Amino acid sequence: MSALLVPPGRGHHQHDGYQNEHHRYGGHHRHSRAIRLEPVTPQAYRAFLASPAGMALGAGFLQCPSWADVKEGWHSQLLGWGPDPGAGRLTGVALVLLRQFPGTRKSFAYLPEGPVADWADPDIDAWLTPLLDHLRRSGAFAVRIGPSPAYRRWDAARLKSLTGPGRRLRDVLASEVDPLGAAVAERLREQGWHRCSGDGAGEDGDAQPRHVFHVPLTGRTDRDLWSGLNQEWRRNVRRARKEGVEVFVGTAAELPEFYRLLRITEQRDGFRLGRSLAYYERQYAALNAEEPGRMKLYLARHDGEILAAHTMITVGRRVWYQTGASADHRREVRPSNALQWRMLLDAHTLGADVYDMRGVPSTLDPGERAHGLLRWKLGTGGQVVETLGEWERPLHGTANHALYRAFQAYLKRR
Known part of the structure; x- marks a missing residue:
């Protein structure tokens, strides 16, 4: 469709x-x-x-x-x-x-x-x-x-210039509007359905994120993707390369290290996913049993120590960055930027139409803690997409x- x-x-x-x-x-x-x-x-x-x-x-x-x-x-x-x-x-x-x-x-x-x-x-x-x-x-x-139809989209360049105290996505005119999404929403309401939440990414009732972040890949070259990154992202990727950060695809054996870093990330950033190591081991085993390589674990190593780990999932022509984790120390070598750049290039090589970075918060207020995640993803030059929820x-x-x-x-x- x-x-x-x-x-x-x-x-x-x-x-x-x-x-x-x-x-x-x-x-x-x-x-x-x-x-x-x-x-x-x-x-x-x-x-x-x-x-x-x-x-x-x-x-x-x-x-x-x-x-x-x-x-x-x-x-x-x-x-x-x-x-x-x-x-x-x-x-x-x-x-x-x-x-x-x-x-x-x-x-x-x-x-x-x-x-x-x-x-x-x-x-x-x-x-x-x-x-x-x-x-x-x-x-x-x-x-x-x-429902899968999108409702609205906001380009990264547009949002970066419209942040401010108390502002949220709903306060900003969308770059694109999908009339199909609006029509589907109307039809569902007519048939007695109601939305689980009013706003946000996984807020107020939605189990899955209402707002997600997409980096379009179709028709773009690696050079185009690099040009789409903002100056800070390009500088950080170069820094990681200069510092000798090594990015590699791990196995189930590295999942405990991923989980250890995830707990550190949760404590640092003030959230709790509430998932166990067994959950991720079960996920890794189930998805890869269905199709080898469906779920991959990317790791960034510096001076022999793993500093960041991100998971990636592929289904057909869609690729998702699912969960990210990183250490508190040596953040100046930018392991997470190196990981994401490698994952973005790999998604492009796989022939994906879009690299989906999953949920983002709806706040455009730099004073809110959650805004940092949105700001980080905006640096890739993609789009915030509001689904129908x-x-x-x-x-x-x-x-x-x-x-x-x-x-x-x-x-x-x-």
């Missing part, structure tokens, strides 16, 4: 583009066609993701079958839409994670950054309705999804609505 991007400053074109998308979805006289939804095998699911049709939908790693093996405490289902899902004739797929609500036989259904489907389809109800029916029969009382709805039935309200209260207490 290719998003229709409309630059700001062309109000009538933005309006017309939105109206065109709205017309495709619009009105209350839609006649949904029936699309079959059935459980599918991991082999059929992976084959679809690797097919041209699946690649075009751009599945994220959170919708790969292997992700079910990473998440403890959840049951999972692999589902597929199409004319004959059982025979592998698919048009979309979904990894559904199910978590039982304490004291009941009912479950909360979660599709992280999914389903993998054509959100540009003017009749999204044709495949969402069978999904809801299936989940209700499976004992789910509510469902959360993560995560959406929830209770499934039909009085008991399900009551349980959903209890579940919301449970989450707030946690």
Whole structure:
């Protein structure tokens, strides 16, 4: 699916583009066609993701079958839409994670950054309705999804000049607006879905980041990528090279060192991911069992000591920088900049369309601690992308609505 991007400053074109998308979805006289939804095998699911049709939908790693093996405490289902899902004739797929609500036989259904489907389809109800029916029969009382269309984008150069006390992304006119995202959001609201949060990256209810950072790679050379870095980034990469920082791809044996550095980073930067070493070992094993090289561990070494470690995940033509960690000392040799530059070049060599640096905070206030992460990623010259975020709805039935309200209260207490 290719998003229709409309630059700001062309109000009538933005309006017309939105109206065109709205017309495709619009009105209350839609006649949904029936699309079959059935459980599918991991082999059929992976084959679809690797097919041209699946690649075009751009599945994220959170919708790969292997992700079910990473998440403890959840049951999972692999589902597929199409004319004959059982025979592998698919048009979309979904990894559904199910978590039982304490004291009941009912479950909360979660599709992280999914389903993998054509959100540009003017009749999204044709495949969402069978999904809801299936989940209700499976004992789910509510469902959360993560639609893939983007909503807005801000270029790095634009944001760097618009920081200020109390400012947030929502205060700045976007560089690009995607009318498809707006149309999908409207359709979901009409069908009883509601956004899990109002703003931020993983804030106020979203489990996955609302705002992410992308470095476009398509059609660019290594020289273009280097020119896209700001002066500080280029200076830091040169410094790391001059100081003899060595970047290499490690193995599972280095995961304990990565985790040690991650704990240092959490304490220094004031956050807590709440994940154990076993979690990352399980993730590394599961993703690479599904496809060798799907998850890589990059490490930066200086004078025989590992100073930084970052993880990278590849699915199709998409590459993600997932988690970064670094030591408190010898930061002047810039190991993290060296790592990111190597990972960016490797993503480009792999033929990726975009290098996704994952979540960024929504604050543009240099006085806020979280702004440092945004500032660091802006230096690569990419774009902040606001996704549609995560959406929830209770499934039909009085008991399900009551349980959903209890579940919301449970989450707030946690």
